[in-house]
Amino acid sequence: MSELENRIRDKSLLSKIMKPEDTIKFFEEAGAGKRSVNLGWSGFTPVGYPKVVPIALADHVEKNNLQGKWKFNLFTGASVGAETEDRWATLDMIDRRWPYQTGKNIAKGINSGKIKFGDKHLSMFPQDLKYGFYTKDEGGKLDIAIIEASAITEDGNIVLTGAVGSAPEIIDIADKIIVEINTGLPSFEGMHDIVVSDLPPYRKIIPITDLRQRIGTPWCPTDKSKIIAIVESTLPDNGRALRGTDEVAQAIADNIIDFFTTEVKAGRLPKNLLPLQSGVGSIANAVVGGLVNSPFENLTVYTEVLQDTFLPFLDSGKCKYINCTSLSLSNEGFSEWWEKFDKYKEMVLMRPQQISNNPEVIRRLGVIAMNTPVEFDIYAHANSTNVGGSRMINGIGGSGDFERNAFISIMHAPSVRPTKTDEFGISGVVPKVPHVDHTEHDIDVLVTEQGLADLRGLAPKDRAREIIKKCAHPAYKDYLFDYLERAEKATGYAHEPHILSEAYKLHISLEENGTMRFWNK
């Protein structure tokens, strides 16, 4: 028996095995007479997404000159690998795309009006998909789900690979399912804890009070009669490159570790802190690195994605357990993962994104949230998505889920970034962010390499002084203080003083002069 046949334990499904190119007819049937085919993909933040079927579809479009003529609405957990979706974007195959993306050509499509993209809190996306909100004009279902799987159980239920994401809901609401069994990887079976969103008024309690608790099944409940094809894949995930850290990130991390130390001393945090959530990138890497070298012990992580940097954190013995919805590891990270799989699988649990990012659980557990926005303003509103207010980068992702519901909501960013012509061309602290993803009502602590502003209990004008003083780069401090004082006078010391005609002066200068420092151009 082949490895593929081994992995399909429900032998009645062996008859569904076919080649990737043989599945194209299903998409043609589903798309007949429609503007776009509604697709659901497994996968979350380049892991666990289908590969050989999307590539076969792209090849088909390319060979038959169907660019711009055959379109798909693509719903998935978060982002997927560039070799699939980004290529689809290049071939103009994507009509609508939800709820998060990373990819040069997708971003280009989104920011030129070609791809209709919407970003949504990642905990809400699968529930709203299940509620039928995204395909409400076509009955609320998906035409076809393409799911990467480790195996199919004796009863025809799908066992996922390196991510859960929105796959349980996609499997649930799709009319038809195509399964890609990835035999190029060992099976992830046993690492998932699956529950599917219910419809109100019958939604259930999420009974997690300790992140080690399993509340579901290790496989996705699957109506096996919907499985129309099973294909074999041996392609690896196109993981993100391992990213290191730098001096600025290190300084930010040091500020955060100091803050934790103070909070523990004051009795506002237990000695082993509370479950940690962290975003991705160099600052997150530095924070986790800082924790490895800290006196804190018995730490836990309740987060969206497990990155490379968490592996040494687990190895160090400092971190006892991680919940996530995706193993966002690089190729090097995955090598290490599989080497120590027997150990890691006892320390990591993958949950659906509606659970990993759920307000109910985040608030109950008292998660400490840490995420990087593009910029934040003097009153503690943060922009995570649209540069200059207009141009989408990736999407809000889970940052809103965590920042809104956390015990302590931290956002961190460099105080300044260079442009082509000015080493301090972009300030991370601005008078008013041109796009708000997180409001002043949601954020407790702001951090740059300059310092940390603890905003808890502060009114807006006091907040502004604290943020400028602690977080702004020296190159921008004078201007920001001056703006604040003039705004206070202009509004008669109103609650949150702004001069609307000047609020975006830094951003307009950046666009026109290549630096926010209009006084320096």
Place this chain on the structure above:
Amino acid sequence: MSELENRIRDKSLLSKIMKPEDTIKFFEEAGAGKRSVNLGWSGFTPVGYPKVVPIALADHVEKNNLQGKWKFNLFTGASVGAETEDRWATLDMIDRRWPYQTGKNIAKGINSGKIKFGDKHLSMFPQDLKYGFYTKDEGGKLDIAIIEASAITEDGNIVLTGAVGSAPEIIDIADKIIVEINTGLPSFEGMHDIVVSDLPPYRKIIPITDLRQRIGTPWCPTDKSKIIAIVESTLPDNGRALRGTDEVAQAIADNIIDFFTTEVKAGRLPKNLLPLQSGVGSIANAVVGGLVNSPFENLTVYTEVLQDTFLPFLDSGKCKYINCTSLSLSNEGFSEWWEKFDKYKEMVLMRPQQISNNPEVIRRLGVIAMNTPVEFDIYAHANSTNVGGSRMINGIGGSGDFERNAFISIMHAPSVRPTKTDEFGISGVVPKVPHVDHTEHDIDVLVTEQGLADLRGLAPKDRAREIIKKCAHPAYKDYLFDYLERAEKATGYAHEPHILSEAYKLHISLEENGTMRFWNK
């Protein structure tokens, strides 16, 4: 035995009875050497707040010329009666004030830099208070709680009056408690279901799957050794005037009822809808009135405040059960309430605001949220708090709790309002709101008297066209479409096109010309 003595069932506490003016010494003691005394008050949206002690304190300040010299930090559920807090503001007695207010003189104090005010999601405020975040520089406690009560139980636990709000947490963390027993009103005993926020990692599941479920006690757990005084009050709540409705509100309500009908027909809502949350004011009144006359039956309400308009809703038999944290009734409303108390008490349950507004419960029950912002913009961001971006009105209240977590998140506002010189001087739909309280990631449906824009599944530029087409007033449609098209061209059809130098042109015109219609000045 007097009625006061009757209400104090723990007879060991009878010795604590005193006159309001005799409590002043406690505040003097607590304030010795401090900038401001940290006070917690019971009460929520002018009901259930302490009266005779705050009035005695105000009298004392007035008589002794202590204006501006004796200051208090005031933490309460939401707003309280004008005869207490607003008078305190006039006497310059308030230093810091959290998390929501209504009052002419408080607003004046806030918008002139005198009162340090912060608004916070009402579900989060009591938990953050309990976490010690608001008084972290002074040990995280409150000096004194002043609590209006119906009674004290045999074991010394406090039974509240017409609101729960943050009283359970305030009683929990206050060093000392002064109880005002209101013998001027019948007892509300049995109408409350009290649980107190826990500290993570020991927070518990909130086990509500049906809004009839009781999960707590009818009284607030109270350490009776902290009770330093009991005073009698006979003063009624200074309830809000009953507000009717008008043609515009009626048209908005009609649009919403039509939407519900469509959703039920499409199978996306059950026949009895889902638990309803509604804000306050004429639109809320019209919506509830519309439901009374609708074919929908067996409705339930999971909301923050029960207003006058809910009484005929209960009388009609259409509404079976209401959860709230406060009976925000007018004097006329309370007369009716007490007349039919035996009926109403079986249909209404008051919960702490951390429960009435809790994301966990709101999402699980699938609440339908309806709130009125100041204005919303073409991409579906809404401003609920700061007029012109700077001047605070009341605070975000619970709107963020509900809009973020609801099954369907609806915001409704008139498309246009008059100014002194222009009957269409203020548009409810603007290019960009100057303060964001609710983001595009949170709102599903926007409604004005012009129409209803269902934004579910729409990308920003499509959203903008739908909002302008359906919701904007004819006097602003051309300008808004023109702005959108020029912004698209200027940004190369970016994700969410804006022209930053023009985004606030309407607001600046309003300030300078008394109308947003700069083309018409």
